Amino acid sequence: MYLYDEFDERLVRERVAQFASQVERRLSGALTEDEFRPLRLKNGLYLQLHSYMLRVAIPYGALNARQLRQLGFIADVHDRGYGHFTTRTNLQFHWARLKDVPTVLGLLADAGMHCIQTSGNCIRNVTADPFAGVAFDEIEDPRPVAELIRQWSSLHPEFEWLARKFKIAVSGAAQDRTVMKSHDLGVRIVRDAASGEIGYRILVGGGLGRSPMEAQILRDFLPRQDLLAYLEAALRVYNLAGRRDNKWKARIKFLVHDIGVEAFRAQVEDEFARIDKAKTNARPAEEARIAAFFAAPPYENLPGVSRKLERSIARDEELARFVEHNLTRHKRKGYAALTISLKPVGGIPGDISSDQMRVVADLAEQYSFDEARVTYAQNLVLPHVRLGDVPHIFARLKEQGLASANVGLITDIVSCPGLDYCGLATARSIPIAQALAQTFADPARQKDIGELSIKISGCINACGHHHVGAIGILGLEKKGAESYQFTLGGDPGDSYALGELLGPGLPAEKVPEAVERLVAVYLARRQPDETFIETTRRLGLAPFKTAFKEIADAVA
């Protein structure tokens, strides 16, 4: 994992000191709220419904034990004993106190963390495949590139005040696991079929929010040495041409949509031709320095099957379920990537207590070469565990309520904080997730239903990714009450799709019944081995709409 060098360390410390002075001036009244707001946002500090919220960057979702323990310490001493992992693979503390934030930023810096660029109109935290470096289908580990982009984009003077926020995803595997097509810019590591050379496919113009759009290909193949020059060119075109008169039309997706991807590409290529590449691109020595941090850990030579695990599975049904749903194939024989679900039935999606953070830290340290990852589905991953260690890890997770065997299943629900915390929300989202998880809690039923993603947002901003949920739920206000709109058929992966509206909004108490009806259509009409999303694609919206209408009509 990447560790700060002197330069990173100094940059972060200077920023802490700078923000401490800004807070002091705000508290004394020397700075007005209007002056202070953009400064605090640049440091990830929001004002939400009940309190300030501090958003900590987890660069490309990678954490080590020390960082997890430090987050746990901050949660205990400066917050309310827990944190919330988001779809952007960041961690939010929901009860921050302005006067303490400089201290917290200092504590984060002690563990090589910060909140820089987790908000505001700048290049945000880079997201990457949570199985980076271990995925069986990987062409190349995306983390060195993600780290390079993190360094390039951190406090980049030209891109400090873009027209709007800017989100970048990086993936190096055959299958996308980053929701890349919902990002402003995507960097996909690809192998050129003709030459066998590795380079990048660049995507542009994705985004969710009130006008969701799918990213399009900007450059099919970019030679690897030109990455930063090309990104610089793309950002420069956006920085100059992106709309600044209307916040709701300011994301790069609108620019690409308005002028067309061909015209946008032409401008980027023009700029790219002019850029001094030698000066802008990373030096090979620097790339090598970064890459060295991500060298494979000292794996053991293990057999592909663990007798110990097999024996334990035969004795323990729960463990068997856990292994079936929470392990992902590793490139290395005898190892697996283990997903820790933060979706216990009845819990709050993405929430983690300080005790749980410490247990995950211990497990990462003991069993996964001191690494943990955060996924966009608000879960954690221990990326390299020996198969034989899984029974023990499972037992430790179980003690902490972290052993839910539901990854990818109907109770693995993504949800933004919604109106329980968020000042922008139009409705609550967490209680909807809880009610649905309870409805479908039975493990046998979950298994029968199989892979199905429900994603919930508490307003049109779509932080809960509802547009790309197989079932998407959006909380709105209708006649002074919370109301929930359903979309069907969204897909965050390579068969990317935005969900389509099923009908009018429903009150909260009707949501579980509505999902039951949709699931019933699937169960009745699926073909052998067909997942929910595949059935919706084959059948189209109509049968689901009919089922949904019965409930909507009953409400009306």
Place this chain on the structure above:
Amino acid sequence: MAAAKRPELPAILVANDLREGEVVFATLEGWTRDPRRALVVQDERAAEALRDFGAKEFLRARVVDPQLVAIENAEGAPRPRHYREALRALGPSVRPDLGKQADFPL
């Protein structure tokens, strides 16, 4: 989020404490964290005065986002009419152990 020009009445004044971020309510003696002690205004002139107080306190860097919030008089404490403000006066509905609901049980 913008407060209506003419507030519905009765109303209370709600804000976030600048230093702590916590939700606070205006009283005759300043601010309180306790929703049960919030000053309830019944007429427009009193509402105006409360609004002015909020604006001044904002300029004095004591609170952020002061807003008049329409309430109904319920047992024990004024209850905001809109569900958003009601949640704000109580705390997260999914964590009854946190927020006002935990500190100031009705």
